[in-house]
Amino acid sequence: MTRRSPLLVAAATGLALLLGGTAFADGTMRYASIGEPPSLDQQVGTSDLSTTIAHHVFEGLYTFNGDYAPVPLLASGDTISDDGKTIVISLRDNVTFHNGKHMTSEDVVASLKRWGEFGSRGGLLFANVESVEATGEYEVTLKLTAPFGPWKNLLGFINGGAAIYPSEIAADAGGEPIAPENYIGTGPYKFVEWRPNRHIELARFEDYTSPPGDADGYGGARNAEFDTLQFVPVPDVGTRVSGLRAGDYDYAESIPGDLFEELDADEGVRTILNGGPIFGLVFMNSKEGPLKENFALRRAIQTAIDKVPALQVAIGPEKLWRANGSFLPEGNVWYTDSGIDNFSRGDAEAARAMAEEAGYAGEPIKLMVSTNYPFHYDSAVVYTKQLAEAGFNIDLQVYDWATLIQKRSQPDQWDLFVTHHGFVPDPILISVLNENYPGWWSTPEITELKAAFTATADPAKRQEIWADIQGLIYEQVPTMKTGDVYTYNIASPDLEGLESSTLVWPHFWNVSK
Amino acid sequence: MFAYTIKRLLTLIPTLFAASVLVFAFIHLIPGDPVAVLLGDTATPEEIAALSAEMGLDEPIYIQYAYWLGNVMQGDLGRSIFFQEPVTRVIADGAETSILLALMTMVWIVVLGVPIGVIAATRHGGWIDQIASGGAMFAASIPTFWLGLYLILIFAVTLGWLPSSGFPSVFDDGGLANLRYLLLPSLTLAAPNSALIIRLVRASMLDVQREDHVRTARAKGLHPAKVALKHVFRNALVAVAAAFGFTFAALISEAVVTETVFSLPGIGRLVVESILRRDYPVIQGVVLVIVCLYLVINLIVDLAYAWLDPRVSLK
Numbered sequence: 001m002t003r004r005s006p007l008l009v010a011a012a013t014g015l016a017l018l019l020g021g022t023a024f025a026d027g028t029m030r031y032a033s034i035g036e037p038p039s040l041d042q043q044v045g046t047s048d049l050s051t052t053i054a055h056h057v058f059e060g061l062y063t064f065n066g067d068y069a070p071v072p073l074l075a076s077g078d079t080i081s082d083d084g085k086t087i088v089i090s091l092r093d094n095v096t097f098h099n100g101k102h103m104t105s106e107d108v109v110a111s112l113k114r115w116g117e118f119g120s121r122g123g124l125l126f127a128n129v130e131s132v133e134a135t136g137e138y139e140v141t142l143k144l145t146a147p148f149g150p151w152k153n154l155l156g157f158i159n160g161g162a163a164i165y166p167s168e169i170a171a172d173a174g175g176e177p178i179a180p181e182n183y184i185g186t187g188p189y190k191f192v193e194w195r196p197n198r199h200i201e202l203a204r205f206e207d208y209t210s211p212p213g214d215a216d217g218y219g220g221a222r223n224a225e226f227d228t229l230q231f232v233p234v235p236d237v238g239t240r241v242s243g244l245r246a247g248d249y250d251y252a253e254s255i256p257g258d259l260f261e262e263l264d265a266d267e268g269v270r271t272i273l274n275g276g277p278i279f280g281l282v283f284m285n286s287k288e289g290p291l292k293e294n295f296a297l298r299r300a301i302q303t304a305i306d307k308v309p310a311l312q313v314a315i316g317p318e319k320l321w322r323a324n325g326s327f328l329p330e331g332n333v334w335y336t337d338s339g340i341d342n343f344s345r346g347d348a349e350a351a352r353a354m355a356e357e358a359g360y361a362g363e364p365i366k367l368m369v370s371t372n373y374p375f376h377y378d379s380a381v382v383y384t385k386q387l388a389e390a391g392f393n394i395d396l397q398v399y400d401w402a403t404l405i406q407k408r409s410q411p412d413q414w415d416l417f418v419t420h421h422g423f424v425p426d427p428i429l430i431s432v433l434n435e436n437y438p439g440w441w442s443t444p445e446i447t448e449l450k451a452a453f454t455a456t457a458d459p460a461k462r463q464e465i466w467a468d469i470q471g472l473i474y475e476q477v478p479t480m481k482t483g484d485v486y487t488y489n490i491a492s493p494d495l496e497g498l499e500s501s502t503l504v505w506p507h508f509w510n511v512s513k
Numbered sequence: 514m515f516a517y518t519i520k521r522l523l524t525l526i527p528t529l530f531a532a533s534v535l536v537f538a539f540i541h542l543i544p545g546d547p548v549a550v551l552l553g554d555t556a557t558p559e560e561i562a563a564l565s566a567e568m569g570l571d572e573p574i575y576i577q578y579a580y581w582l583g584n585v586m587q588g589d590l591g592r593s594i595f596f597q598e599p600v601t602r603v604i605a606d607g608a609e610t611s612i613l614l615a616l617m618t619m620v621w622i623v624v625l626g627v628p629i630g631v632i633a634a635t636r637h638g639g640w641i642d643q644i645a646s647g648g649a650m651f652a653a654s655i656p657t658f659w660l661g662l663y664l665i666l667i668f669a670v671t672l673g674w675l676p677s678s679g680f681p682s683v684f685d686d687g688g689l690a691n692l693r694y695l696l697l698p699s700l701t702l703a704a705p706n707s708a709l710i711i712r713l714v715r716a717s718m719l720d721v722q723r724e725d726h727v728r729t730a731r732a733k734g735l736h737p738a739k740v741a742l743k744h745v746f747r748n749a750l751v752a753v754a755a756a757f758g759f760t761f762a763a764l765i766s767e768a769v770v771t772e773t774v775f776s777l778p779g780i781g782r783l784v785v786e787s788i789l790r791r792d793y794p795v796i797q798g799v800v801l802v803i804v805c806l807y808l809v810i811n812l813i814v815d816l817a818y819a820w821l822d823p824r825v826s827l828k
Contacts, residue, residue, distance in 0.1 A: 032776075035786070038551045038595060044564075046553035118563075120555055160555060175564050177551065179597045196596050196603045197778030197786070198680070232679055234776040235786075238662050243677040243776075246669040372789070402545030402791050409549075409558035419554055436557035 027227035029495075029508055032234040032243055032252040036197065039177035042163035043111075043119040048422050051159040052253070052505040053231050055218070056202055057098075058163035058185035061089060061108065062156035064503065066217035068276075068332065068425045070156035073211055073219070074103065074164055074186060076138075084147030084457060091138040094209045097166050098190035105134035110167035112140070118175040120160030121429060125151055128454070149457040153426035159504075188224035188509045202229040215510050217503050225497070225512035244269065244490055250513060251506065253489045256374075257316030263490055270491045275501040276423025277322070277329055280379055280482030281432070282367075283419065283439040288411040290363050298477035299342070300354035301365075301416075304390035305383055306346025311483045314378035322484040327430060327470055329484055333459070334427055338467040339474030343481065351390035364395040368408065368417040372401035376418040379482055408438040420485070423504050427466050428454060432479045441478035514816065521812045525805065532804040533585070533797065537578050540788075540796050546570075547594045547791040568594065581797065590801070591794035595787070600798040603783065608765075608802070610680050610695075610772075611779040614702070615764035617695050621703030622710050622760070627753075629707075630714025634749075635741050637719060645711060653708035661701040661774035668697055678776035698775040702768055706760055713756050717749035724748075751822045758814035759807075766803045 037050035042058050061075040072078075078089045095103040109132055116126030130143040142151070155162050165173075169182045183191035188210070189202035204224040213220040232249065234240045240252040241259065245268060255263065255271075264271045284291045284298050291298055308323050315321040325343025328334035345351075365387075369380035377398065384394045397414070399407065407413040417438070424430060433450060435442035449472060453465040473479065489506060491498055497511040548565045549556060565571045569580070584591055590600035633645035669677035680694040681687055721727060722745055730744045731737075769781035780799060787795040 036595070038553065038790075039597065044552065046555045120552065120560070160553070175567050177597060194596065194598070195778070196593075196598065196606055197782060198606065198682075232776065234678055235782075236658075236662075236774050236776070239665065239678045239774055239776055242662070242665045242670050243679075246665075246673065246677045248669070248677045248679065400545070400789060402547075402550050402789060403543070405549040405554070406544050406546045409561070421554075431555050434555070434557065436559055437555065438558070 029226045029229050029251065029511070029513070030249045031229065031231045031506075031508075032240040032249040033231050034240075034254045035233050035235055037200075040180070040183055040191070040194075040200075041173075041177040042158050042161055043115045043122065043165075044160075044175065044177050046120050046160040046422075048159065048505060049253075053200055053202070054163070054185075055158050055187070055505060055507065056189040056229060056509065057183060057187045057191050058158065058165070059187050060155060060158050060162050060164060061091075062152055063158070063218040064156055064425055065219040066503065068217070068503070070152040070425075071213075071216075071219035073156075074108070078152075080457070085144045087142040087144070087151065088135065089140045089142070091140065092209075092211070093138045095186050096207045096209065097184050097186055098205055099166065099184045100207075101166050101184075103164065103166075103186060104137050105140045107167045107170070108140050108164055109134045110170040111164045112142075112162055114165075114170045114173060115162045118173075119162065121154060121157070122162065124428065124434075125154045146455060147457060148454050149462050150426045150428045150454060154429070157425055157429065159422070188222045189229055192228075197233055199233075200231045202231075203227065218507065222509040224509055226508065229508055241269075241490065244492060247492070250492045250495055251489060251508075252491075253506070255488060255490055257320045260317045260320060260488065268493065270493050270495075270498070271488050272491055272498065272506070273320075273486045273488045273501045274423075274504070276504040277484035277486050278420050278422050279327070279484050280376065280418065280420045282383070282480040282482060283408075283417050283432070284478055284480075285411060285415050285439065286442070286478055287440045289415045290360070290365060291415050294358055295476050296358035297355060297360050299475070300351045300358055300360065300390075301387065301392065302342055302474070302477050302480055303345045303347055303354055304351035304387050304392065305344065305480065306386060307344040307483050308346075309386075310379040310382040311485075313382055314375040315485055320486050320488065322486075324484045325474075325481060327427060327473075327481060333463065334466055336463070336467040336470055338471040340470075342474045344483075346386065348386070348390040351392075355391060360392075362391070362393050364393050366395045366397055366413070366415045368397045368399060368404055368414045370399055370401040370404045370418075373420065375485065376420065380418050411440070418482075427469070432473065433469070439478055441476070443476060445472055445476070446478075514819070518812065518816070521815070525808050528808060529801065529804060533582065533801060534578070536797055536800045537581065537793075538574070540791075540793055541574050541577075543788075543791070545791040547793060550790050551594060570594075581794070585801070590798035593787075593792055593795045595790050595792040595795070600794045603795055604780070604798055604802055606682075607778055607780045607783040607799075609682055610777050611765045611768065611781065613683070613692065614695050614699055614768060614772075614777065614779060615761055617692070617699035618702040618706065618764050619757070619761055621699055622707045622757075625703065626707035626710035627714055630711040631718065631741065631746060633711065633715045634718035634722070634745075635737070637715075637722075642715075646715070649708040649711040651708075652704040655704055657701050657705065657770050658774050660704055661698070661771055664697045664701060665775075678774075680775075680777050694775075695777075698768075698771050698777055701774070702764060702771050706764070710753065710756065710760070713753055714749060717752040718745050720752075721745045721748045747821070751818060754817045754821060755814050758810045758817070762803075762807050762810045765806060 033049055038047050039045050040050055040054040042054050059073050062070045063073040065071045074095055076090045076092045080087050112132050115122035128144050128146055128148040130145050132142050135141040166184050180194045188205055188208045190205040192201040192203045194200045204227055210222045215221045243249045244252045263269050311321045323344055325340030326335045369376050371377050384396050387394050408417050431437045449469050494513045549561050593600055593603050596603055629645050633642045636642045665677045668675045675697055676694050681691045683689055683691050727744050730740045767781055769785050772779040772782040784799045
């Protein structure tokens with residue numbers, strides 16, 4: 001032994017420690033996300049990333065089964081009066097919050113009231129609600145001013161939806177997002193910590209009582225198989241893919257289309273398509289500028305555009321997109337071909353003639369787009385070229401997303417802007433039908449159709465009216481759909497229980513490794 | 514030296530005040546609304562305005578500044594709009610990563626950059642110098658995102674020796690062994706920075722080698738290694754000291770590309786993402802901390818000058 005031996009031993013030990021295995025325990029599922037969600041409070045935000053995490057923690061009265069039909073979650077059933085104006089919802093009597101409190105109708109009423117006043121989508125239902133009251137320890141009664149068909153779909157959609165919180169938290173929260181220390185839900189996983197740019201950690205809720213029935217979509221049995229779920233922000237896509245291949249992550253989201261074929265062929269990686277497609281939208285300004293009330297000019301713009309080249313450029317592999325003009329995808333109960341002949345004509349000559357007839361004389365048309373979403377920008381570049389070929393003078397204005405969403409609230413700043421929309425189970429949730437959403441579409445025709453659409457609960461009648469609404473969208477063109485995009489995620493083949501595609505957001509109850 | 518240090522520390526106050534006014538004004542001049550980002554795409558202008566009013570973001574900018582400054586004077590940097598956490602906590606979490614990453618990178622720089630610079634200078638014009646200088650140019654030219662991704666591919670995916678990304682705190686499970694998460698990022702950051710140090714050490718040593726006291730030392734028959742280390746290297750360090758100081762500060766505040774590639778929860782990434790989200794309190798807090806850091810490092814560099822070169826007086 002020389003004098004240096006202890007140093008060498010220490011160095012070797014340190015090196016071995018540093019280079020030690022990086023495998024994570026089987027009890028932990030690590031999810032590589034594209035970034036940080038804005039807040040996990042489901043009532044006041046509509047971020048998909050937020051819901052991907054939060055729907056393990058928070059639950060609503062209803063959720064959706066594999067056919068996108070609403071099924072009870074915290075509710076156990078409901079009855080509706082003959083006039084359609086009184087809805088009595090019975091609650092499960094075995095639900096416990098993560099703070100140990102037993103859930104009763106008092107919590108549900110406080111949560112619904114907050115959602116109705118401040119919730120992202122609550123105003124839609126509560127514009128028709130006369131009162132919401134606890135009519136028993138496990139019974140809540142909603143009284144409506146008029147029958148409102150989509151009430152159950154709205155109560156079931158957790159994104160921007162009616163998550164149920166303990167009454168004291170709901171009552172104190174007001175319009176501000178609930179702070180992390182008050183993330184108390186009823187879900188199979190409970191919130192543990194949020195460490196900025198490091199992770200959001202959830203742990204199995206040991207006192208969870210699963211809803212009855214077999215697992216079906218988000219409905220039925222929910223078993224938390226993992227001890228811990230960690231959602232790790234990994235902004236670089238190369239690192240998300242490499243990290244999953246290296247075994248540092250079990251699941252990674254939002255992988256670009258150009259990697260799809262390579263990853264799909266890789267046995268060490270599982271690709272999972274998102275079942276509910278997102279779709280791009282190009283909104284038109286109904287309040288100010290050359291497009292205001294000039295439906296003929298809007299139709300000319302719509303006629304000039306061929307959506308397929310933009311989808312090819314922006315998304316890539318054909319398996320990941322559909323040039324589908326229906327706002328809801330084929331196979332969905334809301335699918336309709338009403339108006340879709342005008343979805344993607346790409347006829348520059350016809351568009352030029354229509355524009356002239358509409359009185360267009362080459363004024364600049366401001367098209368706002370953000371580079372934060374590459375597929376928005378790529379699509380906008382293709383559309384700008386196509387519109388120029390049809391004689392339109394497009395002023396392409398490129399901003400970061402935060403700037404764009406501020407500018408779009410100022411009607412004098414834009415004529416067109418590009419955004420996208422997540423899958424929704426009821427068309428009433430599509431933003432173009434919200435007359436306060438930038439674009440401000442509120443013609444007498446749509447107001448009348450919307451009133452009829454929400455006034456009935458008859459599915460066949462609602463589908464019929466929705467077809468009329470979609471037809472009107474293609475006629476008055478408050479927005480242009482750009483096509484369906486099936487985003488995809490990747491997972492470790494070791495994960496068991498994952499379905500081949502997600503319903504909307506991935507979920508990790510009933511999943512193990 | 515004590516009086517000088519106190520005097521320099523006092524000059525921090527007006528500098529910090531000026532920096533806070535500028536940052537506050539500039540960040541509020543950029544279009545964009547943190548509440549709109551928070552509420553998501555489907556929020557209407559009315560909903561955004563209502564929550565802005567509830568959060569006090571509809572007040573005139575000078576009122577918001579006065580509130581903020583009053584809180585800062587009491588050690589409260591405010592609450593992150595996005596994270597809904599105290600800004601001090603958000604910054605502290607990021608600071609741990611950034612400081613450890615900068616320290617590990619500095620170790621690489623000292624271990625690799627300084628000796629190579631010394632050897633290149635002592636073998637000036639020879640093939641070792643050519644290789645060292647060429648290698649330094651190459652290392653300085655490699656984009657960090659490219660180098661980072663390739664290091665992940667080799668050491669994490671192919672060999673499985675090191676984690677690909679992330680950094681659990683050294684106070685979490687794993688303790689100091691969690692530093693292995695910083696090995697690849699620190700190597701990535703060290704490559705271009707070592708190159709600069711190599712060239713700086715080499716150039717400084719070549720300058721000092723031409724001075725009279727070095728010629729005298731050689732004439733007295735001292736061993737070349739002793740001349741190089743005791744008479745040349747120590748004097749060359751005066752120029753290198755400032756570079757070390759500012760490299761360290763830059764590693765903390767400007768490592769955003771490396772932090773993004775390796776998903777590290779550091780200060781650089783925090784400030785860039787906070788700008789994109791318009792999370793005003795975090796941006797203001799981080800910038801204030803970074804300004805403090807630069808001022809303190811500047812002071813340390815000045816003190817180091819005096820220690821390394823007794824001809825420099827502190828006045």
